[in-house]
Amino acid sequence: MIWNEHAECMEREQLIKLQNERLQAMVSRLYYNVPFYRKKFQEQGIEANDIRSVDQLKYLPLTIKQDLRDNYPFGLFAVPQSEIVRLHASSGTTGKPTVGGYTRRDLETWSEVVARSLYAAGVDHNDVVHVSYGYGLFTGGLGLHQGAQKIGATVIPASGGNTKKQLQIMHDFGSTVLACTPSYALYLAETMKEIGMDPSELKLRRGIFGAEPWTEEMRKEIEQKLHLKALDIYGLTEIIGPGVAMECEHQNGLHVFEDHFLPEILDPQTLQPVPYGEVGELVFTTITKEGMPLLRYRTRDLTSMTIEKCTCGRTMARLHKFMGRTDDMLIIRGVNVFPSQVESVLLEMSETEPHYLLIVDRVNNLDILEILVEVNESFFSDEVRQLEALTHKIKANIESTLGISAKIKLVEPKTIERSEGKAKRVIDKRPH
Amino acid sequence: MLLQQLSLFLENKTGRLAEVTRVLSEKHINIAAFSIADTADFGILRMIVDQTDVALAALKQQGFAVHTTDVVGFVIPNQPGNLYQALQHLDSIAIEIEYLYAFAHNGDAAAVIKTNDNKLTATTLKEFGYHLLEAGEQLD
Numbered sequence: 001m002i003w004n005e006h007a008e009c010m011e012r013e014q015l016i017k018l019q020n021e022r023l024q025a026m027v028s029r030l031y032y033n034v035p036f037y038r039k040k041f042q043e044q045g046i047e048a049n050d051i052r053s054v055d056q057l058k059y060l061p062l063t064i065k066q067d068l069r070d071n072y073p074f075g076l077f078a079v080p081q082s083e084i085v086r087l088h089a090s091s092g093t094t095g096k097p098t099v100g101g102y103t104r105r106d107l108e109t110w111s112e113v114v115a116r117s118l119y120a121a122g123v124d125h126n127d128v129v130h131v132s133y134g135y136g137l138f139t140g141g142l143g144l145h146q147g148a149q150k151i152g153a154t155v156i157p158a159s160g161g162n163t164k165k166q167l168q169i170m171h172d173f174g175s176t177v178l179a180c181t182p183s184y185a186l187y188l189a190e191t192m193k194e195i196g197m198d199p200s201e202l203k204l205r206r207g208i209f210g211a212e213p214w215t216e217e218m219r220k221e222i223e224q225k226l227h228l229k230a231l232d233i234y235g236l237t238e239i240i241g242p243g244v245a246m247e248c249e250h251q252n253g254l255h256v257f258e259d260h261f262l263p264e265i266l267d268p269q270t271l272q273p274v275p276y277g278e279v280g281e282l283v284f285t286t287i288t289k290e291g292m293p294l295l296r297y298r299t300r301d302l303t304s305m306t307i308e309k310c311t312c313g314r315t316m317a318r319l320h321k322f323m324g325r326t327d328d329m330l331i332i333r334g335v336n337v338f339p340s341q342v343e344s345v346l347l348e349m350s351e352t353e354p355h356y357l358l359i360v361d362r363v364n365n366l367d368i369l370e371i372l373v374e375v376n377e378s379f380f381s382d383e384v385r386q387l388e389a390l391t392h393k394i395k396a397n398i399e400s401t402l403g404i405s406a407k408i409k410l411v412e413p414k415t416i417e418r419s420e421g422k423a424k425r426v427i428d429k430r431p432h
Numbered sequence: 433m434l435l436q437q438l439s440l441f442l443e444n445k446t447g448r449l450a451e452v453t454r455v456l457s458e459k460h461i462n463i464a465a466f467s468i469a470d471t472a473d474f475g476i477l478r479m480i481v482d483q484t485d486v487a488l489a490a491l492k493q494q495g496f497a498v499h500t501t502d503v504v505g506f507v508i509p510n511q512p513g514n515l516y517q518a519l520q521h522l523d524s525i526a527i528e529i530e531y532l533y534a535f536a537h538n539g540d541a542a543a544v545i546k547t548n549d550n551k552l553t554a555t556t557l558k559e560f561g562y563h564l565l566e567a568g569e570q571l572d
Contacts, residue, residue: 382439382501384469409473413497
């Protein structure tokens with residue numbers, strides 16, 4: 001099924017023509033409306049109407065995450081704030097979140113690309129779409145929600161957490177599509193087993209999984225455990241959110257919605273484009289975005305790309321499954337976890353020091369979070385049960401804040417590595 | 433009347449205990465009594481030493497989570513049934529024992545005990561004629 005055949009199956013020649021026009025307009029918007037970009041253009045001697053074709057992309061400056069932080073929160077917006085109708089953000093370990101600002105038209109574009117994504121997964125208005133991505137500043141929940149609404153599906157805005165209740169709802173409401181992170185999908189499967197629910201009792205037939213890299217093995221595991229077809233959705237707040245690229249039912253790469261987002265694959269060292277099929281860093285230019293258009297944004301995601309036509313009929317470029325991503329936000333069992341949340345819990349408790357380390361691992365395909373916490377010298381007790389009570393108290397506070405359980409391990413003072421620069425709060429041992 | 437015990441928080445990690453004893457040995461500190469309460473992840477080391485203040489400072493300086501705790505030390509004559517008798521006295525006035533460990537003392541046994549009321553424990557034991565160990569007393 002194809003939501004927008006005109007756009008998604010456009011001949012490449014015609015697509016490039018469209019991209020050229022849109023890129024030209026975008027560069028002009030950046031030049032006149034975003035001082036950060038104007039300065040960069042002027043430094044390189046680029047005038048507003050110098051850029052006429054996507055072939056010239058390689059001459060344009062790159063944008064990195066630090067640029068977003070430096071211009072936090074609204075410095076890269078290309079429209080007055082009165083035009084912005086929505087803000088999203090993805091937080092980071094180093095404090096400042098990455099902000100995304102949307103105009104009304106940006107929200108429409110976003111709904112459009114998610115609608116395309118859902119259709120690519122074979123989802124339509126007859127489906128009951130259960131959205132277990134977190135709702136809030138995170139783009140996952142609302143992103144999927146808007147797209148599912150656009151195609152006329154029945155949307156269940158379940159958000160994250162409360163797993164047993166989610167299963168009950170899925171069962172009672174007859175959910176046919178599950179949208180969440182792949183690890184949360186597995187956690188749901190695990191919980192089903194625990195409560196003695198058989199996947200055949202549910203009507204799930206499709207899974208729209210993303211927001212973290214996942215392997216083919218993981219796909220098989222999920223498909224087998226949940227009795228559904230699992231498809232990969234890709235996106236990032238900086239670009240728009242989920243729906244930048246999506247797998248179709250042939251599960252043969254993620255189609256990039258190239259009429260809105262120009263993909264490039266660059267050698268991360270030389271920053272020069274690599275040939276199709278070769279792995280490099282994925283870089284996006286948003287050619288239709290109004291609120292916060294980004295030029296050649298380095299995603300830090302590693303993948304390769306092909307422009308061969310897919311069996312499904314779509315002509316848009318396809319990305320291969322992602323090889324890795326370095327991002328600040330941790331996604332553990334489908335729940336977004338920010339190390340700063342742990343810090344705030346520990347700071348609220350007088351008995352602990354705000355020195356901690358999150359160790360995330362994957363055991364039997366399930367994410368495990370362990371938090372090492374330094375005991376406060378003055379509070380430390382000579383009685384085991386008091387220390388155990390402390391451990392339980394931390395555990396309970398962490399769980400109510402993060403929404404997921406964690407193993408708490410008390411450690412001796414000053415044993416967690418200190419840093420003068422960016423603190424290392426996370427050791428992620430999960431295979432990417 | 434009360435004894436000062438050193439209490440240390442130790443992670444369950446190889447070499448930690450050895451490190452404690454190294455610090456004490458370098459300061460020529462003698463350990464009179466020693467006990468470890470352990471859980472899966474950590475242990476609490478409890479010790480009676482001959483120079484508590486020196487040991488405390490040395491261990492702190494090495495970064496250990498250590499502090500002193502008041503405990504009651506008393507001598508139990510080396511005969512069957514004597515510990516039972518002592519504990520019965522405490523039980524009769526509803527004293528709750530947090531922990532207890534014992535060591536050899538001049539041919540008799542000595543016990544270190546921490547209860548919900550150390551002072552009452554000490555006076556009760558004294559009343560019943562038990563010899564209480566004092567800080568600075570030769571404990572070996």
